[in-house]
Amino acid sequence: MSSIRHDAAFAALRAALMASYAGTLASTRMSPLEALEAMAAALGSIYREVADSHLDPEGCRCGWQPHALRDIVALEQAMGINAAGDEQESLFDLRSIMPAGHG
Numbered sequence: 001m002s003s004i005r006h007d008a009a010f011a012a013l014r015a016a017l018m019a020s021y022a023g024t025l026a027s028t029r030m031s032p033l034e035a036l037e038a039m040a041a042a043l044g045s046i047y048r049e050v051a052d053s054h055l056d057p058e059g060c061r062c063g064w065q066p067h068a069l070r071d072i073v074a075l076e077q078a079m080g081i082n083a084a085g086d087e088q089e090s091l092f093d094l095r096s097i098m099p100a101g102h103g
């Protein structure tokens, strides 16, 4: 996740999510955390849909093989590491439970 292409994708996704977050806050009575939880729930359901399309023999043939437990841990860690920032590093260092490797 360090190439320029990844950095650009991250920036574009972050901007899109921020716009969705702002729109949700403006159009609902959700609290900030409720809106963020809804976004996290949406991401989880997108994972499920994408994974299912790769488990389907008639689905995507790109070769990626979903592994729900491992994939969900990776998603949770990606969110937690970015959410914690410097604030909670001394309380609970999420980096210390990062598994080695990719896939």
Ligand SMILES: [Zn+2]
Residues within 6 Å of the ligand: 054, 060, 061, 062, 063, 064
């Ligand atoms: Zn695919």
